[in-house]
């Protein structure tokens with residue numbers, strides 16, 4: 001029987017778990033609410049229960065667990081340092097030392113956006129790429145950087161915080177403490193806020209119709225539908241967001257000369273509305289190196305990218321901080 005690996009994608013809302021072979025073929029999967037208000041120990045107990053249930057179901061123990069977590073981790077020791085979206089922020093939670101005796105195999109941690117990058121590198125768009133940038137475009141903006149097929153981590157595993165590069169020097173304040181970060185301009189909530197403004201001031205009749213006047217329904221997806229249905233102001237707002245993402249990407253293209261940009265997360269569902277203005281912006285701003293053959297593509301793994309990255313992480317026996 002082939003060696004099995006386990007993966008966990010820990011999110012603020014849900015925990016996803018999978019068992020798979022080293023080739024990425026998933027044998028069993030599970031999903032449960034995180035219920036993070038119960039605290040780290042209860043969440044880790046739930047994770048151990050999910051892994052053990054999957055192992056019992058498939059009749060084999062995993063050789064290792066790779067786990068993506070939403071924040072900063074001490075890779076060498078398997079300890080979480082700061083998970084901003086979870087209660088208590090999980091400061092200095094010894095995840096590896098807690099989980100290993102409960103599931104009986106080595107545990108390796110990685111930031112979730114870096115895990116998604118590793119998943120896309122091994123099993124998705126990145127299989128035939130050498131130097132790749134991945135953006136996770138959601139409530140926040142995360143990322144990962146691959147150079148010469150190596151996921152780059154830096155001393156803290158924090159390399160790749162692409163959402164916190166400055167785009168507007170005097171722009172809106174950001175959760176990271178700076179201002180005008182890419183995240184403040186093109187996150188799902190940032191794009192939706194502009195949609196709400198346009199809906200309420202009467203400049204987005206199609207968006208009003210699609211959302212039935214309910215601002216809670218304004219999202220990048222409904223704004224994309226409104227733009228395609230002819231709402232010029234919504235189309236302009238999305239174009240501007242895509243150009244900001246293009247500026248951030250152009251900076252990275254100039255610095256790293258990637259052959260592939262992968263867009264993951266809910267905002268990436270805008271597709272061409274995002275990718276076409278991004279491509280034009282990159283061509284306008286990157287003049288030092290050729291960009292005509294730069295691939296800009298949506299993730300093929302979708303919301304499974306992080307989970308697949310966990311399998312790759314377990315299969316590799318963890319990653320060393322650089």
Ligand SMILES: [Zn+2]
Pocket residue numbers: 163164165174175176177178179181183
């Ligand atoms: Zn920031």
